[in-house]
């Protein structure tokens with residue numbers, strides 16, 4: 066986005082990382098960056114009041130709801146979802162998107178232009194056993210986005226639901242990239258080229274091909290894929306733990 070000469074407001078939890086990212090972005094792309102520290106793991110009124118007052122003075126035309134958190138392991142609900150994670154995941158994955166949209170949409174409507182990109186997941190397109198709560202929160206993101214696109218599409222506001230399969234990011238312990246597991250920058254480049262063209266997309270051709278097959282497959286085939294994914298993830302985690310021990 067900075068490469069497209071858009072000024073950025075970066076919101077995240079870690080002030081150090083925010084400062085570093087803002088500095089690097091400004092130096093490389095000569096755009097203005099503003100940083101705001103926020104933790105979305107609860108819905109304290111003061112958090113959204115603070116964000117509202119910090120963002121009020123900007124003409125924001127593009128909102129990317131990207132924050133998200135997942136389970137540490139692919140397993141049954143009672144094993145991989147401790148009590149504290151239930152509330153955190155609901156707040157981070159769903160509440161943040163709904164509240165940020167509520168905050169910024171009126172300004173976009175007044176200017177009659179705006180883009181909202183909501184990062185859902187392919188695991189939100191169908192029920193996803195062993196990632197049950199994560200899949201359900203991402204389904205919320207997908208349904209909410211598709212409904213808003215219908216409500217506001219006629220007002221020059223584009224709402225996009227992005228549904229990638231797995232990406233090589235912190236969320237999956239930076240597993241080695243492959244064609245089906247692209248690094249974030251490859252995925253973002255591809256996904257950005259779909260904005261304004263597709264309102265609901267996997268955002269990346271190999272994922273679209275996989276999705277076209279899996280979305281038409283019986284649920285037992287999707288379950289088999291999750292089991293395979295679970296097996297590969299647990300092998301990867303064991304290897305990672307052994308490397309860290311050495």
Ligand SMILES: NC(=O)c1ccc[n+]([C@@H]2O[C@H](COP(=O)([O-])OP(=O)(O)OC[C@H]3O[C@@H](n4cnc5c(N)ncnc54)[C@H](OP(=O)(O)O)[C@@H]3O)[C@@H](O)[C@H]2O)c1
Nearest residue numbers: 077078079104105106131132133186230231232234235236
């Ligand atoms: N990786 C995948 O396989 C995959 C697949 C499909 C969809 N997605 C979705 O893609 C989005 C980005 O995830 P990622 O893969 O890039 O993982 P990531 O590297 O773990 O990024 C998660 C982002 O969410 C932010 N975040 C998490 N908890 C937060 C909190 N309590 N308050 C504020 N910010 C918080 C993180 O900010 P900090 O810098 O503060 O940590 C980070 O920017 C997520 O919505 C995820 O569900 C990921």
